[in-house]
Amino acid sequence: MKPTLSSSRTTSLHPTRLAFAVAALCASLAHAAPAENTPAEDTPAAAEAPAVQDTTPPGALATVEISTRKTRSTVAMSGTEIQKVMPGVNPLKALQALPGVSFQTADPWGNNEQNLSLFVHGFNGQQLGYTMDGVPLGDQQYGNYNGLAPQRAVTSENVRSVVLSTGAGDLGTPSTSNLGGTIETYSSDPLDRRNINLQQTLGSHKASRSFVRFDSGDIGGGNSFYLSGLHHEAKAWDFNGKQSNDQFNAKFVHQGESGKLTVFADWSDKTEPNEDSTLHQAGLAAPYTRPFLYPDFAAALAYLDANGAPPAAVGANFRNYYSDAQRTDKLAYVKHEAYLGQDATWTNQYYYHRNDGAGVVAGPINQAGLPALFRAYYPNQDLKSVFGNSGYATRTTEYRINRQGLTSTLRWDLGEHRIQTGLWFEHNKSSAYRRWYPLDVNNPSTPYQRPANPLITQYGSEIDNKVVQFHLQDEWKLRPDVTVQGGFKSSLQFAEGLFPVQQLAATLSGGSRGLPEGKITTKKWFLPQIGARWDISSTDQAFANVQKNMRQFVTYGGGGNSPWSLSSQAAFDYFKDTAKPETALTYELGLRTSRQLNAGPLTGFDGQVSLYHVDFKDRQLAISSNPIITSFAGGTTILSNVGDVKTDGVDLGATFHFGRAFSFYDAVSYNRSKYQDSYLSGTTVVPTAGKTVPNTPEWMNKFIATVKPGAGIEIQLQGDYVGRRYATYTNDLDVASYFLLGLNVSGKVPFETGFLKNMRWSVNVTNLADRKGVLQPNVGQASGSYATYPIPPRMGFITLKADI
Numbered sequence: 001m002k003p004t005l006s007s008s009r010t011t012s013l014h015p016t017r018l019a020f021a022v023a024a025l026c027a028s029l030a031h032a033a034p035a036e037n038t039p040a041e042d043t044p045a046a047a048e049a050p051a052v053q054d055t056t057p058p059g060a061l062a063t064v065e066i067s068t069r070k071t072r073s074t075v076a077m078s079g080t081e082i083q084k085v086m087p088g089v090n091p092l093k094a095l096q097a098l099p100g101v102s103f104q105t106a107d108p109w110g111n112n113e114q115n116l117s118l119f120v121h122g123f124n125g126q127q128l129g130y131t132m133d134g135v136p137l138g139d140q141q142y143g144n145y146n147g148l149a150p151q152r153a154v155t156s157e158n159v160r161s162v163v164l165s166t167g168a169g170d171l172g173t174p175s176t177s178n179l180g181g182t183i184e185t186y187s188s189d190p191l192d193r194r195n196i197n198l199q200q201t202l203g204s205h206k207a208s209r210s211f212v213r214f215d216s217g218d219i220g221g222g223n224s225f226y227l228s229g230l231h232h233e234a235k236a237w238d239f240n241g242k243q244s245n246d247q248f249n250a251k252f253v254h255q256g257e258s259g260k261l262t263v264f265a266d267w268s269d270k271t272e273p274n275e276d277s278t279l280h281q282a283g284l285a286a287p288y289t290r291p292f293l294y295p296d297f298a299a300a301l302a303y304l305d306a307n308g309a310p311p312a313a314v315g316a317n318f319r320n321y322y323s324d325a326q327r328t329d330k331l332a333y334v335k336h337e338a339y340l341g342q343d344a345t346w347t348n349q350y351y352y353h354r355n356d357g358a359g360v361v362a363g364p365i366n367q368a369g370l371p372a373l374f375r376a377y378y379p380n381q382d383l384k385s386v387f388g389n390s391g392y393a394t395r396t397t398e399y400r401i402n403r404q405g406l407t408s409t410l411r412w413d414l415g416e417h418r419i420q421t422g423l424w425f426e427h428n429k430s431s432a433y434r435r436w437y438p439l440d441v442n443n444p445s446t447p448y449q450r451p452a453n454p455l456i457t458q459y460g461s462e463i464d465n466k467v468v469q470f471h472l473q474d475e476w477k478l479r480p481d482v483t484v485q486g487g488f489k490s491s492l493q494f495a496e497g498l499f500p501v502q503q504l505a506a507t508l509s510g511g512s513r514g515l516p517e518g519k520i521t522t523k524k525w526f527l528p529q530i531g532a533r534w535d536i537s538s539t540d541q542a543f544a545n546v547q548k549n550m551r552q553f554v555t556y557g558g559g560g561n562s563p564w565s566l567s568s569q570a571a572f573d574y575f576k577d578t579a580k581p582e583t584a585l586t587y588e589l590g591l592r593t594s595r596q597l598n599a600g601p602l603t604g605f606d607g608q609v610s611l612y613h614v615d616f617k618d619r620q621l622a623i624s625s626n627p628i629i630t631s632f633a634g635g636t637t638i639l640s641n642v643g644d645v646k647t648d649g650v651d652l653g654a655t656f657h658f659g660r661a662f663s664f665y666d667a668v669s670y671n672r673s674k675y676q677d678s679y680l681s682g683t684t685v686v687p688t689a690g691k692t693v694p695n696t697p698e699w700m701n702k703f704i705a706t707v708k709p710g711a712g713i714e715i716q717l718q719g720d721y722v723g724r725r726y727a728t729y730t731n732d733l734d735v736a737s738y739f740l741l742g743l744n745v746s747g748k749v750p751f752e753t754g755f756l757k758n759m760r761w762s763v764n765v766t767n768l769a770d771r772k773g774v775l776q777p778n779v780g781q782a783s784g785s786y787a788t789y790p791i792p793p794r795m796g797f798i799t800l801k802a803d804i
Contacts, residue, residue: 070165070531070533070543071483071484071544072531073167073588073590074163074164074165075163075164076161077094078160079157081094082159082162083157084746085097085718087201087764087801088109089109089156090109090110090111091150091151091183091185092116092162092183094162095183096702097665097667097702097704097718098164098653098667099652099667099669100651101118102117102119102695102697103117103119104117104722104776104789106789106790106792107234107243107792108764111232111272112272113140113142113149114142115277115776115789116140117695117776118140119696121612121614121647122180122614122673122693123181123616125139126141126177127178127179127582128182128183129173130147130182130183130184130185131175131183131185132150132185132186133262133335134333135331135351135405136174136424136426137150137185138177139175141554141560143397143556143559143560144327144355144399144401145401145432145463145554145555145557146428146465146555148268148327148329148355148401152266152270152327153185153266153268153329153331154185155211155249157211157230158188158213158226158249159188162184163182163184164181164182164183165182165183166181166612167545167547167614169182169184171472171487172409172422176552177551177552178549178551179582179583179584180614190216190217190224190225190226190252191217191224191226192217193215193218195215196212196215196804197212197213197801197803198212198802198803199211199212199800199801201799202797203797203798204795205236205237206233206234206242207233208232208233209234213226213229214227222254223253225251226250227249227250228250229246229248230246232246237793238790239289239291239294240294241291241294241322241324243271243273244270244448245269245270246268246269248266251263251264252264258339259336260336262333265332266329266330266331266332267329269328270325270326270327271324271325271447271448272326273294273323275290276320277290277788278290278790279315279785279786280733280785280787281784282784284316284317285313285317288772288790290319291319292319292320292322292323294321294446297321301391303319304366304391305366305391307366307384307391308364308384308390309364309366310367320361322447323363324359324360324448325357326358327356327357328357329353330353331351333350333352334351336349343414344410344412345411346409347407347408347409347410348408349407351405351406351407352403353401355400355401358398358451359396360394360396360447361396362392362393362445363392363393364391364392365392365393373458374436376504376506376507377455377456386438387436388438388439388440389441390439390440393439394436394438395435396433397434398432398434398435399431400429400430401428403427403428404426407422408423409421409422410422416477416478417475417477418474420471420475423470424470425466425467425468426465427464427465428465428466430465430556431460431461431462431463432556433501434458435451435454435456437453438455458501459503459515460499460500461497462500463495463496463497463557464496464497465493465495467491467494467552468490468491468493468494469490472489473485473488474486481534484530485529486528486529487528487529487530488529489529490524490525490527491527491550492521492524493520493521493555494519494521495519495520495553496518496519496520497518497519497555497557497563499514499557503515508567508568512567512570515557515564515569516563516566516571517564517572518569520553520563522553524581529545529546529548531545532544542589542590542591543590544589545588548583549584549586550581551581551582551583553579563575563576571637571639574638578641579618579639579640580641582617582619582620584614584615585614585615586612587612587614588610589610589611590608590610590611591609592607593605593607603658603659604655604656605655605656607655608652609650609651610650611650612650613646614645617644619642619643619645620641620642621642622639623637623681624682625637642679643678643679643689645674646674647674650669653666653668654666660708661709662706662707663706664703664705664706666701666702666703667702667703668700668701669699669700670698670699671696672692673692673693674692675688675693676690677689686729691726691730691731694726694728695726697725699723703719704718711750712748713746713747714744715744717742718741718743720741720742722737722739724737727779728785733784733785735774735788736774738774738775739771740767741767741769742765742766743763743768744763744765746760746761746763747760747762758803760802761798761799761801762801764796764797764798764799765794766792766794766796767791768794772793773790774788774790774791775788775789775792776788776789
């Protein structure tokens with residue numbers, strides 16, 4: 001992993017990229033980071049930005065690049081460097097080495113979505129915007145309703161680059177959730193030569209990842225394509241569950257003089273057994289892990305009493321028979337970039353996404369409020385007999401997404417001005433059905449089956465949502481070394497939710513007669529952005545940016561902080577009349593530099609420092625209603641604005657080059673995110689004013705030390721320190737800091753066979769020191785308790801790659 005400055009193709013704006021992270025200096029691979037690794041956001045008509053001198057040592061590889069064109073902090077990692085973190089890694093996990101980014105998940109690839117945690121500058125993952133090749137990926141909530149995870153949208157090995165914009169993304173980013181920035185994933189284009197690439201990874205806990213890609217090369221007329229297939233499976237490290245994923249990608253590109261046509265298709269089928277988090281509270285035993293009991297059905301039967309209740313001593317930390325997430329996605333887009341002469345381009349993209357998914361839990365029938373729920377449907381019956389005599393019932397939340405959209409962007413150079421305007425439209429029909437199935441004592445189901453023939457359909461939601469977003473901006477070169485940028489976007493959302501299947505009134509709180517239905521329209525016409533860039537010298541650059549963003553209301557009819565997930569029509573109507581969307585005003589100020597040095601062994605230095613301040617307003621939270629509000633019965637949950645958050649922080653990252661054999665990258669970040677208000681839950685004041693936002697560490701430090709000893713060998717040692725984090729809103733409980741090490745060693749196979757070429761190998765070890773502790777807290781209570789997922793143990797993997 002080695003930083004470098006790179007310029008884009010001659011058909012683009014030549015945005016120079018500043019090195020920001022560490023990689024091995026490898027002259028023989030210098031050509032492995034071609035300009036296509038830089039997102040093609042610029043056009044043939046764009047005017048060149050003032051160049052920044054390339055002072056990176058010769059032979060350096062692009063790992064993390066900082067755009068010197070931007071008036072804000074924007075960093076990118078190439079696909080080549082992402083695969084060094086771990087072959088097949090989730091692109092989001094690769095970003096954990098950047099300052100200001102906190103990413104945790106229980107598996108080494110970062111693929112498990114149930115226990116994934118992402119924070120950037122104090123904003124959680126659902127408050128960021130995500131795209132893949134310009135296609136919106138939604139807000140990444142675990143309960144699907146408007147998108148899919150990046151690793152399901154494109155196979156990791158086909159990723160060209162990932163771009164993180166902290167604080168403020170492009171005005172044209174198609175997202176309704178990008179309060180705290182954007183993460184843009186780009187797929188690679190077909191190679192210009194015919195090739196077959198084979199990759200095989202084997203490792204701890206029976207992990208196996210097999211990948212094959214066929215590139216056609218140029219087949220004439222500027223046409224080329226690739227096809228790829230993936231099969232991934234791995235056993236969970238603490239229970240007998242097997243994560244599996246099959247994925248297919250296809251991409252066709254026609255490059256002509258008048259424009260570029262791209263067609264992309266993705267199919268992903270994923271089954272992912274999950275474990276539950278562990279609850280910590282006074283008087284309750286908290287095991288390190290909380291795995292399910294499958295496939296030991298005899299142990300599962302013995303675990304429950306005659307009425308289907310788990311042992312009383314374990315309380316809320318009881319064990320389920322199994323749980324899993326099943327996701328099948330079909331994604332496709334057609335994109336055409338038309339070159340309208342030398343001064344303008346017009347890009348139009350149509351996309352389609354279909355998702356069929358289910359979250360499945362096979363758990364005890366006699367816990368929490370389940371007996372009361374089941375008796376509403378089966379009064380005066382033996383519930384254990386109704387559900388198959390095992391003492392367990394299988395619950396599903398079955399998701400459907402059917403969305404399509406169009407983005408259209410026009411870029412036009414007018415002298416010293418570069419005008420950009422665009423429109424995004426999306427129509428999304430999503431549903432969520434909660435169903436209950438028996439778990440037959442004589443024929444128990446497994447985590448790898450889709451349940452059929454439900455006993456109960458508890459509720460079923462249908463949400464119709466239309467989004468319209470418009471943006472306009474001007475980038476004005478005041479003089480050769482100073483550029484200012486200003487613009488705005490408009491965000492409009494038209495949502496309607498219905499419940500074709502209503503939950504029985506007897507199962508709803510507060511005397512409600514049904515789940516809420518209705519329309520909510522939200523319009524924000526003016527969300528401004530202004531920024532400036534000053535090229536102080538050929539090696540130094542300053543930038544500043546101010547931008548306002550809004551997060552539209554969540555349109556999910558099955559859970560989470562959504563108005564259609566409230567338990568009564570009155571709560572919905574109250575939200576519609578009183579609630580405001582969350583907004584954030586972000587200020588950024590930074591300095592970039594890249595210098596060659598002659599200071600003994602130190603031959604070069606690259607770095608960036610950025611300071612930021614965020615005013616986050618109208619935070620939303622599900623709370624108990626105040627009985628003074630006469631439209632509610634006491635204790636009914638409402639969704640309400642509970643105040644503001646102020647954030648201050650600094651990110652500092654630097655790479656020190658010691659010749660062409662060693663480099664050291666270090667990134668330090670400080671973040672202070674404080675609630676400004678307390679709020680009322682029922683009649684109780686929750687004292688959050690002045691408290692730190694939970695799960696956001698104040699201090700983080702990441703490093704990568706890279707050495708190339710010779711003989712084509714590259715060695716990397718990665719360190720990740722995450723400071724103490726509060727686990728409750730009131731800061732009465734916290735979890736300790738952790739420091740994890742990772743190791744990567746890679747090289748070329750020193751011989752070739754008759755038909756295999758360019759053979760390479762790599763060895764990856766995660767959690768090198770085999771540390772234990774809390775990986776992440778799940779914040780769900782105001783005080784007194786919290787839940788956690790543990791740090792996975794040390795694991796090792798070996799990967800072989802070759803071309804044909």
